[in-house]
Amino acid sequence: MPELPDLEYIAEYLQGTVAHRTIISAEIHKPVILRLAVAGSLQDAVAGKRIEGVKIHGPFLTMRMTDKLDLVVNLMVAGKIQHQRPGERPQGHRCLSLSLDDKTILNVCDPELMAKVYLVPSGEYGVIPKYQSQGTAITGKEFTLDRFLELASLHSRKQVRVFINDHTIMSSIGNAYADEILFEAGIHPKTFVARLSGEDRSRLYEAIHSVMEWGKTEVKKARKPIHEKVRDHMRVRNRRGEPCPRCGTKIRREGVRGHDVFFCPQCQPASRRLFVDWSKVGRPKE
Numbered sequence: 001m002p003e004l005p006d007l008e009y010i011a012e013y014l015q016g017t018v019a020h021r022t023i024i025s026a027e028i029h030k031p032v033i034l035r036l037a038v039a040g041s042l043q044d045a046v047a048g049k050r051i052e053g054v055k056i057h058g059p060f061l062t063m064r065m066t067d068k069l070d071l072v073v074n075l076m077v078a079g080k081i082q083h084q085r086p087g088e089r090p091q092g093h094r095c096l097s098l099s100l101d102d103k104t105i106l107n108v109c110d111p112e113l114m115a116k117v118y119l120v121p122s123g124e125y126g127v128i129p130k131y132q133s134q135g136t137a138i139t140g141k142e143f144t145l146d147r148f149l150e151l152a153s154l155h156s157r158k159q160v161r162v163f164i165n166d167h168t169i170m171s172s173i174g175n176a177y178a179d180e181i182l183f184e185a186g187i188h189p190k191t192f193v194a195r196l197s198g199e200d201r202s203r204l205y206e207a208i209h210s211v212m213e214w215g216k217t218e219v220k221k222a223r224k225p226i227h228e229k230v231r232d233h234m235r236v237r238n239r240r241g242e243p244c245p246r247c248g249t250k251i252r253r254e255g256v257r258g259h260d261v262f263f264c265p266q267c268q269p270a271s272r273r274l275f276v277d278w279s280k281v282g283r284p285k286e
């Protein structure tokens, strides 16, 4: 699943290549991914329109077009966007293709057919599930330490991994970067937010910024085509059994609310504050 650093890279790339290009035609290979909130067919609606700009909002990537139309893409788990240049082969599992006036093609591909492409009148995002329920944008000015501390106290009963991964609270941190953030902050993924000290919370807030920035730099540095997922820089994610880059301890995998999480048991110790130590709790008097 593309995460924020991936989407930022994709959006920057598209802004630099297809923005200001005109759509010649649209071809739908898998209608199941398409949601039209305008009259007529996709072809009728977008042919002849110019792409004016690209922006992201949580997991959504929006291409603004002339005549007040927005094409909003949610790539979900396995979806990707390919910018196919003349002479290149299309990626497999194409669901939708937009041919542009520079003879390049934008393909939305998804083997799982879970991706969604919405065509809506500009700004009318209410029809798009989860668009308006995104929490505080972590890249926005409003994501201050005070705001973060406020969110942490509102959600103190959650495990920290669930807290930072919940897009309705913070928008948005996916599974891979959630693991990397907790590794950076040295916090065990199952720690309850209520158990985090003030210092832990500040460190976690800093880690959200530094890890997402690091992710963006690494993805950019890799200079891969936008349909390729860049994960080589990950330090704990999907590295079960490999040595921790800091201390050499084997990376562990555990489940948190049905999600696999990866962490270093040495650098991210499960403090005793995490669990109730029943051996030290006195029996109630009978």
Ligand SMILES: [Zn+2]
Pocket (backbone or CB within 6 Å): 244, 245, 246, 247, 248, 249, 264, 265, 266, 267, 268
């Ligand atoms: Zn370690």
